[in-house]
Amino acid sequence: MPATKTSTSTPSPPPPSSAAKNIDGKLAKLGLRTDMDRVLHLPMRYEDETEVVTIREACLRGGHVSQVEGVVVKNEISYKPRRQLLVSIADETSDIQLRFMNFYGSQVKQLAEGTRVRARAEVRHGFLGAEMVHPNYKVINEGAPLPTSLTPVYPSGEGLSQTVLRRVIADAMKRVDWQDTVPQAVRTRLNLAEFQPAVRLLHYPPPDVDTHALVERSHPAWTRVKFDELLAQQLSLKSAQQARREKGAPVLAAVGSLSRDFLAALPFKLTRAQARVVDEIRADLGEGYPMQRLLQGDVGSGKTVVAALAAAQAIDSGYQAALMAPTEILAEQHFRKIAAWMEPLGVKVAWLTGSLKKKDKVAASELVESGAANLVIGTHALIQNTVQFAKLGLVLVDEQHRFGVGQRLTLRNKGSDGLVPHQLMMSATPIPRTLAMTYYADLEVSVIDELPPGRTPxxxxxxxxxxxxxxxxxxxxxxxxxxxxxxxxxxxxxxxxxxxxxxxxxxxxxxxxxxxxxxxxxxxxxxxxxxxxxxxxxxxxxxxxxxxxxxxxxxxxxxxxxxxxxxxxxxxxxxxxxxxxxxxxxxxxxxxxxxxxxxxxxxxxxxxxxxxxxxTDGFEIARRDLEIRGPGEFLGARQSGEAMLRFANLETDGWIVDQARDVAAWLLGSDRPEAEAIVEAHLARWLGGREEFLKV
Structure with a gap:
């Protein structure tokens, strides 16, 4: 009879309990799926539990937050003026009342007479003497050691207590790979703290830390975290830009008769700023990789005529152009103005919106699909599956921040022959420099910084x-x-x-x-x-x-x-x-x-x-708007909530953005073999599965 083979494999770990799965689900709602996600879930504030004062001293400090320790000498539920739990604790100097308006039956048992308790809260002097209302407290044994660092308080979610978060984060810190993803030469040149000590300090700051710098997020540990976050964003966006340049796009180099006739027929002359921007766009359209340009201009600066000239170049080169606007009123305004300019020059401009009757939609779609329409203007209707282009070369998106990423991608994906159409996005909401550098690092940016003559203030x-x-x-x-x-x-x-x-x-x-x-x-x-x-x-x-x-x-x-x-x-x-x-x-x-x-x-x-x-300066208004409400609303649906900056503040940390941008350019431009591994490791640490969203 053959001998039984003994297995030497490591036994599988037991499956997670239902309670652990429940906690993991709640953590996932906060975006904390991996150990590194949890390690980078940094405190929003701290509590100082490193010191205990006598009850007498705490009472003399009235109005300040203090931590005291004592033994429960009285525990009762009062019903006047409302149901509440009153617990008195005493030490050798005095006594103080802990008052809980909302409490559980388990708390009544937990705080039984004779129990030793540490309580921390603001001391108030009420009708019945000194008290703490809803203090943070712990039941302890006599002589229990005090914490040696400040106690972190984390952003939380439903069903996640601070105790659970602290335990989960502490466990994750034992498992993560702490290898520094920023090269030593960069850390030395920019005087950056090392990654592991910086993150550990933010989770467990020592009592002698500069509390003001910690709260204001100006401490060197915060600077390191902000730099890493901004570097990840710059690397991701710049990598996406490089990847796009490897894709093929139609070469729209012809500035032919339509472009010349269009300029000649205009009843006004382009401003210097408009002419400069037109030259920038023309150069991009002549390349064999997709243009991805943001055209900024204040209200009334003349973005529409620049967009029309870009469309004319696409048509001169034998391709179609599409202009998508977020509302029918805006789309129709563009249609009326551009059609009045172009149709006398022999250009067929199609009109396509959701409110058209079915037969009119079908007729417009046929014009687009057959190539009879050189230019189509409309709303979200342009991205519907029923709309196919014969030869789309240029996509124009007005008020781009009012469209979702997916909507803009759908239109861009309607190119033919495996080529990606060029894309020009327009915005009359000027984007402050720091915001543009951070969230639009993957785009070329053109600015019309001059109003046409004759405009009255x-x-x-x-x-x-x-x-x-x-x-x-x-x-x-x-x-x-x-x-x-x-x-x-x-x-x-x-x-x-x-x-x-x-x-x-x-x-x-x-x-x-x-x-x-x-x-x-x-x-x-x-x-x-x-x-x-x-x-x-x-x-x-x-x-x-x-x-x-x-x-x-x-x-x-x-x-x-x-x-x-x-x-x-x-x-x-x-x-x-x-x-x-x-x-x-x-x-x-x-x-x-x-x-x-x-x-x-x-x-x-x-x-x-x-x-x-x-x-009335749109750029100054945008700068102040950023101060008041932060970057979120400037970006529209470009970023997901997860991709927004969590730690860096664009109003105060612009200097770190500059540093991160330069280091990203250096890493991506380096031909050293280790540079690619550094970029991959840094993006994996900071963006994980969220990186793909930035690439659109």
């Missing part, structure tokens, strides 16, 4: 709602002088929660107050055809006052409109206020923007209105 005033009647009189006077007026409201229908004046109510009020004027109304719930009738009448001068929601935020161009009233201006963001204001000041008449606000104003609203009064 806009005077901005903030006016309390109580002076509404005066504003209506001013509207009447402006209309009698032959000028037109926008009156913008933030909501369409009544909301009791916000109690805002609505567009429909305002329309009725103004129509009644100004019987000799024609008052129109447009809002987002009207059918496109209805909206267009009103907009056409306003453009033709037949409507004196246009009451509107923010559907007129971008793209509307009526030079005769020189007065704008923005209702409840305190409810709008800075960028939106600036966009709205840009609808006036487009003609030769002096223009005014009146910001009607409801008192009292909060501090953020005050800042916004003050900024609007002080400047």
């Amino acid at each position: 806009i005077v901005t005033r903030a006016i309390d709602q109580n002076r509404r009647d005066e504003v209506i009189e001013r509207v009447h006077a402006a209309a009698q002088e032959g000028r037109q007026v926008y009156w913008v409201c933030p909501l369409i229908e009544e909301s009791e929660a916000l109690q805002l004046q609505t567009a429909t109510d305002t329309y009725e009020t103004l129509a009644a107050s100004l019987p000799d004027l024609v008052v129109g109304l447009v809002h987002g719930r009207m059918k496109p055809a209805e909206k267009q009738v009103i907009m056409d009448a306003f453009t033709a001068g037949e409507v004196h006052v246009l009451v509107a929601t923010t559907v007129i935020e971008v793209g509307v161009d009526v030079p005769n409109a020189s007065l704008m009233v923005i209702e409840h201006a305190e409810r709008f963001g800075l960028s939106q206020l600036h966009q709205l204001r840009g609808r006036v000041g487009r003609g030769s008449a002096a223009s005014v923007c009146l910001l009607l606000y409801q008192s009292p104003l909060g501090p953020v609203a005050k800042q916004r209105l003050m900024t609007m009064r002080e400047t």
Whole structure:
């Protein structure tokens, strides 16, 4: 009988318990899936549990947070004035009451008389003497050692206590690979702390640490973490840029008869800034890899004509171009303007939106698919599966931050012959330099930093709602002088929660107050055809006052409109206020923007209105907007919440962005074999599975 073979393999670890799986699921909701994710889940603040003072000393310090230790001498549930647990502890100097308004039955048993407790909270002097309300506490044995470092307090989620987070993070720190992914030469040159000591200090800072630097995140340990985070982002975006350059794109080098005839037919001359940007785009379109360029320009700087010239170059080169805008009003504005320029030159411009009747959609799609349409302009309808292009060479995306990454990718993926179309993204929301360097490091950026001549400066005033009647009189006077007026409201229908004046109510009020004027109304719930009738009448001068929601935020161009009233201006963001204001000041008449606000104003609203009064410079407004609300809203759906910076602050850490950008360029440009391994290790540590999202 053959001998039985003895297995020498290592036994498999036991499967995780249901409790462990439950904790893992809750950690995953916080984005903490790997050990390194958990190690990089850094504290938001700290508690000092390294010192115990006597109860007497804590009482003398009243109003400060103190940690005391004593034995429970009394434990009772009181019902006056409400149900609460009252626990008295005493040491050799005095006693103090611990009061819990919300408590469990287990706590009553846990804090039984004779139990030794450490409690930490602010000491208050109430009707019954010194007390701590809902203190942090631990049941301990006599002589239990004190912590030797500050106690971290972590960002948490539902069902995750600080105790669990501290244990999970401590366990993860035993397992991770601590190898430093930043080369020694870089650390020395930039005076950076080493990775492991820096992270350990942030989790377990010693009692003598510079607490102010720790809280303000200016400590060298924080600088190292911020640098690593920014380096990962720069490496990812720049790697994506390099990867795109390896893809093939149609070469749109021809600047032929259409481009020349188009320029010659324009009733104005390009500004120096427009001409410079056109040259930058033309050079990109002539390359065999996809252009990925962001065109920035303030409201009214003339981005549309630059986009049209790019489209003309694509058409001259035998390809189609597509322009996608986020709203029908904006898309139609582009269509009317560009079609008026191009159709007399023999270009077929197709119009495609979701509101078209089925037969019109089919007809437009056939024009695009057959190649009969050289240029197609529309909304999200352009990215539907039913829309196929014969030979798409250029994608133009207006107000790009209002589209999701997936939407822009879908349009870009409609190229043919395995080639990726060039892409030009436009934004009238100027992006501050540091933000552009950080979140748009994978893009080339062109800036139109000059307004066309003849634009009049806009005077901005903030006016309390109580002076509404005066504003209506001013509207009447402006209309009698032959000028037109926008009156913008933030909501369409009544909301009791916000109690805002609505567009429909305002329309009725103004129509009644100004019987000799024609008052129109447009809002987002009207059918496109209805909206267009009103907009056409306003453009033709037949409507004196246009009451509107923010559907007129971008793209509307009526030079005769020189007065704008923005209702409840305190409810709008800075960028939106600036966009709205840009609808006036487009003609030769002096223009005014009146910001009607409801008192009292909060501090953020005050800042916004003050900024609007002080400047019309879109780049300065964007800089202040970044200060007020951070980078999130500038980026729209470009990044996921996970990909946002967690530690670096773009307002205060711009110098670290510069360093990270230079090191990323050095690593990616290096031909040393170890450079590639360094890049991979750093990206794996900081981005893990999230890296792919940055690459789009």
